[in-house]
Amino acid sequence: MPDPTGDYLDIISAPDGEYAPERFVPAPPSGLVAGVVPAQESAAAASRPWIGIHFACCGHYIRVYRRPNETRYVAKCPNCHRRAVLKVAANGTSARIFRAGPN
Template sequence: MPRADATSMASETKTGKRRWIGIMFECCAIYSRLYRAPGSTEYRGRCPRCLRALHLPVGEGGTDSRQFRAK
């Protein structure tokens, strides 16, 4: 990993900007989290059981809701 990326990630962690949302994967009825990478405009994650990839765009001005469902 390039040194610049490591520095960027450390900075994000220090300022507490790394965000996540809770989501229910209805394919397997499992609750998990999607994380947003620094600088990204969407949350990404995978179902813990079937490993189905999921992308969820970040809403305008962010979103107050922390509960989502993936069908």
């Protein structure tokens, strides 16, 4: 279903064609190690599919979860409320981090 507001975001790559998450995601707070999931999150995160999206429109990074029986991820920028919808398909990508930019 089309977004009635007309606020669409396209998934785009980094300006040089190479996506490097460290460009967009700040360093973890002290006491946390990048790439390590705390023990209390690991069981829940393993059962819930997720992707990370950097919203270039406002500079926010969020993690988006979906139910295992759904076939798409729906994300909304926490600042300007633009939506990004990513469909899950057999011929899709195995990437877990994406960048959404304005049309």
